[in-house]
Amino acid sequence: MRRRVLDWYAVHARPLPWRDPETTAWGVFVSEVMSQQTPVGRVEPVWREWLARWPTAGDLAAESPGEVVRAWGRLGYPRRALRLREAAVAMVEHHDGEVPQDEDALRSLPGVGAYTAAAVAAFAHGRRTVVVDTNVRRVLARTLQGRAQAAPALTAAESRLAAEVVPQDPETSAVWNVAVMELGALVCRARSPECEACPVRDLCAWVAAGRPADDGPPRRGQAWHGTDRQVRGAIVQTLRESPDAIARAGLEHAVCTRLRLDPARHAAQVDRCVGSLVEDGLVEPVDGDRLRLPA
DNA sequence: CAATCGTGGAA
DNA sequence: TTTCCAAGATT
Numbered sequence: 382m383r384r385r386v387l388d389w390y391a392v393h394a395r396p397l398p399w400r401d402p403e404t405t406a407w408g409v410f411v412s413e414v415m416s417q418q419t420p421v422g423r424v425e426p427v428w429r430e431w432l433a434r435w436p437t438a439g440d441l442a443a444e445s446p447g448e449v450v451r452a453w454g455r456l457g458y459p460r461r462a463l464r465l466r467e468a469a470v471a472m473v474e475h476h477d478g479e480v481p482q483d484e485d486a487l488r489s490l491p492g493v494g495a496y497t498a499a500a501v502a503a504f505a506h507g508r509r510t511v512v513v514d515t516n517v518r519r520v521l522a523r524t525l526q527g528r529a530q531a532a533p534a535l536t537a538a539e540s541r542l543a544a545e546v547v548p549q550d551p552e553t554s555a556v557w558n559v560a561v562m563e564l565g566a567l568v569c570r571a572r573s574p575e576c577e578a579c580p581v582r583d584l585c586a587w588v589a590a591g592r593p594a595d596d597g598p599p600r601r602g603q604a605w606h607g608t609d610r611q612v613r614g615a616i617v618q619t620l621r622e623s624p625d626a627i628a629r630a631g632l633e634h635a636v637c638t639r640l641r642l643d644p645a646r647h648a649a650q651v652d653r654c655v656g657s658l659v660e661d662g663l664v665e666p667v668d669g670d671r672l673r674l675p676a
Numbered sequence: 677c678a679a680t681c682g683t684g685g686a687a
Numbered sequence: 688t689t690t691c692c693a694a695g696a697t698t
Binding site: 412413414415416417418419420421423424457458460461464491492493494495496497500512514515516517559562565566571572600602603 | 689690691692693694695696697
Binding site for chain 2: 455457603
């Protein structure tokens, strides 16, 4: 199993820029945060802009939150941009401006959870960690458990299983971690798995079982139309595109127009979302009734 | 533990 | 057209 996956990766790995040996730990760190819940294909162009503009943690730490959110563009979940900047500040203040190597130190940074800490320790520093992302969970669920998809949330049994299959040698373990992720992203995909092209199809428990459909509870889809998330997104997008602060009434109008919502019916919702964005530090009130990205 | 938090492309 | 979901983190 391990040899097959490692050999497959050696041939089929995508040439992502942050996999270049020349890429710094900071570059890897940025790529991991940007890739949280965002397809890597969408991350790549923004990552290039960021690394050219802010080549080190110190460079980003010195930037204003608003500029960082603006440069985040449409990657989604803009709070990640704020936390990435806060993580850079923490690196400057507590880690001599460098990306920590220790998994626990990484985990303590803003916006860094179990996955990102393990990934950065492995891919930026060559540490032996157990990287468990959505790809790894799906690959292990299929190959070892014979299930179509992993459980809705990460279970202790899953973590144990993932830890067992990571090679002992640190160098090999890092390649293994990224290789399983890549296999899940390119071949063992969630929707249309390409088992014919899979290096471990002949020892995959799911294939052996005839690729049974998922037997778990149906996943409730994320509601979108008319939600606060949609409204928040439109607010931040509008402010991102405006070099100047915008009056509250003008912002409400712009957001409702953008989303084709009745202003009379949704003014309160827009207002409430502005409030939550201010609390999150994504929006800043100025001059009494005007709003902008935080300076 | 479950809800919340953006966005856009593919099925 | 609607649905699914992608290198998760936080509360």
